Amino acid sequence: MLSKTEAQSSGNVVQGEITVFGFGKSFLGPCLSPFNLKLQTYLRMTDIKYKPWFTTKMQSKGKIPYIEHNGKIVEDSSFIIQHLNFEYYKRPKRTFDPS
Template sequence: MSGCKKKEKFPVAKDVVLLHQLDRGIFTPSISPFPLKLETYMRMAGISYENDFKNPMGPKGKTPWMTFNGKDYCDSELCLELLASKFQKDFSSHLTAEERAIARSFQIMTEEHLDCSLAMGLHQRENLVGRSDEFADGIAFGDAAGGASAQGMGRHNKDDVIEMGRKDLRAISDYLGTKPYFTGEKPTEMDCAMFGCLAQLVWSMQGSPYEEQMKG
């Protein structure tokens, strides 16, 4: 997917990704799961990249997006798939069709359902970005609330949302079990996505309703 517009130009070498994302957080490299997913994948795949923190939001109001060999691409999952094809770095190639289906289902549940419930629970922006300003408010709270309402999660009361999140976490925990990675002995793209979301919960949401469950 292309057509993103950069506010500034950042020249990079051929086959080097320019990753447009939010400023670094205090406790996690990104306060959004999706830049963290994509950056984790590129580190795992050994793909050279540079960060642009000045233009984090794409034309659809989402982060991250990337510039690669003169073209702009949006959506972390589409960016990941493009890079996997370009650099032949498919870490899920050893999985069976059934294992791929299960991994995709858990990833979608985490990114589309659990993340929404977590975003509604963000309550200490200083924990996320180390500052209190209009930009941080808009990214971490205003946009999250609007997105949650459109998705449907934001129309429920707080207790129901928390319980939904807890059910997702129990399912994730049951699926992971004692495995070193979600699909077995080797990390896959799914692990990058799960890390992006769960890192926010573990390190950036102190005092959240999920803290006791995560430590249990």
């Protein structure tokens, strides 16, 4: 099986696939990184399918999490959410409707 860097360098990018790079789970439960937790919660709330990839390697800005989407790397959870809102026109579902 190819490692992620080999797959990236060989051009085996699946169109529309989102890979979330972040820290793995801790022995206490889910990931302890609040930014990774924020991003994965957003993805679950908007029903955007993603594949988690656990890593400690950071990108150029020195931030985790980051995503690979359509061959493009997007860093920083706020920029990732902004990028995905633009790409998918999705907003989180409301569970409470006061009307």
